[in-house]
Amino acid sequence: MHRRRFIATGAGLVAAARMPPALAQRRDPRVLRFVPQANLTALDPVWTTASITQTHGYTVFDTLFGIDDAGKVRPQMAEGHGVSDDGRAWTIRLRDGLRWHDGQPVLARDCAASLERWAKRDVFGGSFAPLLESMGAADDRTIRIALRSPFPLLLSAIAKTAAVSAFMMPERLARTDPFRQVPEMVGSGPYRFVADEYNSGSRVVYRKFDGYVPRQEPAENTAGGKIAHFERIEWSVMPDSATAAAALQAGEVDWWDQVNPDLTPLLRRGRGVTVAVNDPTGYIGTLRFNHLQPPFNNTGIRRAVLYAANQDDYLRAITGNDPEIFSECHSVWPCGTPYGRETLPAELRGPADLNRAKAMLREAGYRGEKVVIINPSDLPSIGPFGLVTADLLKKLEMNVELVETDWGSVIQRRASREPVERGGWSIFHTWWPSPSILNPAITPILRGQGANGWFGWYSNPRVEALSAEWLTASDEAEQARLAEEIQQESFREVPVVPLGRYFIRTAYRTGLTGFLKTASSYPWNVRWA
Template identity: 50%
Template sequence: MITRRTLIGAAAATPLLSLPSIAQNRTKTLRYVPGSNLTVLDPVFTPAAVSITHGYCVFDTLYGMDANLQPVPQMAAGHTVSDDGLTWEITLRDGLMFHDGEPVRAQDCAASLARWAKRDGFGQALGAATESFGVKDDKTIVIKLTRPFGQLLHAIGKPHSSPAMIMPERLAMTDISSQVTEMIGSGPFRFMADEYVSGDRMVYEKFEGYVPRSEAAAWTSGGKVVNFDRLVWQVIPDPATAAAAIQAGEVDWLATILPDLAPIIDMHPQVNLHRSDPFGVVSVMRFNHLQPPFNNVELRRAILKAVDQTPFMQAVTADESNRDLCLASFPCGLPGVNELGDGIIGSLDVEAARQAVIDAGYNGERVVILNPTDIASIHPLGVLTADLLEKIGMNVDLQDTDWGTVVQRRVSKEPVENGGWSIACTTWPSISIANPATNATTRGLGENGWWGWSKDEEMEQIVADWLSAGTEEEAQTLFDKAHNRALDQVPSVPLGQSFGDGAVRSDLTGMLEASVNLFWNVDRA
């Protein structure tokens, strides 16, 4: 059993990490423990949070998100739009330079956008409406559209899940099916490739050639002022060891801590809990729409109305401050999200839900629930789903396996008799499913979409209309229309919203809110 005394005693007994002491260079080096190992360096190739955290160190974006989650110029000085809305010209600000000493040109940006638009979901929507990503001169990017795309700045400025990060043209020409491995960007840190050891540590140095913007830093926008000479990521897989290391002062910042360890960390006089992402993650029950029984929309509606989010969120975290009910198919608290599921989600008691299942024509088909045993935030979701479905009269087969097996199984489109599945639960960072275009849990792309393969042509038309909306009022109306469509067709069932904490040494200041941890603006008191 891990106790506070155990952790503090271990920390006091001997150094936990074979690293130079922070005390030797406290004003120059920031030591960080990521939530997982950094294996993919290309932040456009993967939406993994650890790769995006790395990406924001090395690369920059044309537009960032401000404190109101609105796109504002970052590498850009500004933009103009033609009267017909089909030609966008984005001008670069002065002083932009890559880590190899080359100036940032519009050609680099155009090539980076073109590559990103082939990989990212929001980027693909923009790419489908784009004739070309081109240039007028070295300072001016020209995006020519085939139809108006009112959400263009939101697309290229989005902060999570493969942001549109800018690379030198020679790297941006890399085929999107291959990873970029040479880390040359124009961001506030240089990646020290010769010190990179996957599974052990990653090292970044302050880029002296970076010219910050004059505005205050907020989310991924504003002045990215770096106050440390070096940023060292130390991979510590064991949560207890990581907790002991920050208490001993051997590291400054933990990306994540186990909920069970949070009270111990909170008691330490020199360590504070830290929550960078105020919107957390959304837990989701996902149906397989290709196979019975959940190719039946009436049955999906019955389950949506039977789900009480409270036990699901209580199972994820016992701390009430770390969970919220969110009666919506989009994450609560984000711009444009209204809680339209109030009165729908969880509106039926067990007996009424049992009758709704009968009325839907359920024929006793076996319901296979894929459930990972090795992810604490997801495992209880499957257990509770199985319990609920049994109570409302369904034939449930809960299959507990490791996460790797779940990932392999859930791509199968076969019937359950041939190794297929019916339901799988997972979590999504809220910011990554914040609008009708990026929310994979509500899209209707069929077999070209997220596993579960919900096909809904009406939803896709609403998304297209939202992307082309000319005013904020029109966009909000279409956002609500997409939301109501999701509640009607039930591609997925939202199970609630939860929030995770990290930890920082109490002498650190200036940590920003964002969907990942950011290392500019941070200083030591």
């Protein structure tokens, strides 16, 4: 472990261990006090794929359709839908009584504009955008979509829960350039964003929206009744894990989103605290290259890093060396899902010979170009990845600069397409919930959309053609064949380096119930027993 990180964590453990037993009373049962995984710097959940912004998005905004625990599409803001016999004309009927947080009614034209903006930023939405002939309002409660050819997965695209979700906004906000953030947070979800109490780096506040009418079905994932049991939700940003652990033990906060693995044993011994894994599918760690700038605009150099990377090193670092919550996965699709076959070519399988990796770099033409790794020092579920990569690349005699900042700064900087000398970057790391990258329709990290794609701007026309075939394939066997072709192309061209699967624990005050089985920390349904 990085010496500075070890000292800080060790000191935190000592400090937390000295905390008195958690005997504090809840100050106000109407308030949920939450410690998020990272600072919230980007507020627009259509502008970025950052998980913290998506959690914020689901608190404030709502979607036309949701996904239940079985992965099936369910109506959410929608009352229902219709589709023509030829599959080209769709109508979506809104539920009665929907209102925006500013008191205005939700109209079909708001939702049509929201879908248009979302489709310009999302991989799945972008798949049907070329087929779109028109989209608008048939009346105040009916959205009408006309396609040039059938797209049977339309509702699946609108309902998906990860990367960029199709959040509905008032038309005046939805007309904002999708590559710029909207200026206001006006949604129709169960909680309202309190702008005048927002302080990036410290505090985020939401208040229950009394005008929200939840569905009557039980809550499952993003589907069903989103019942707000709290009048107020307060996020307290705590970059230091020991501080968050101590606050939870003392009853000063109610829920810590992502627990530092080093502090798990301490919390388990504490009184009044429950440690759990709410997401049964796990997370996939990834190393992402900047494909626009040297040296990783060179496929051979990317392949050398793929060959040299040892998943066991990354997984032990990210989980505190806890083998119960990680497993290697040498696939670009999540292991345990239909396409998660470990078919890494033999020449890239480990254990890696670093001398061979150095030779691969030389043969590919690496000449000492600077590699800037942007890395969050405040996010234990990602930060150790950057330390492992920096150490590996130094062993490969690459010219490495590790830039450690908060996660919010990483999110901002990864949007830069400039060279490293002008504030750009070469590598960053992140994780993805397994369901968010399990097929070609939804994964942004393998798609080769170039300048219109995900951060790193990987371009690969062949992958785009294979993905288009997957969307229209006649049966599951053909889809599986195409997914494997994309996997082999990804091993050749290396858009990312997969780092394996692991689980992230959450912790909360005992007595807090109603947690959903999801990768995101949704606030609805949660309540005191």
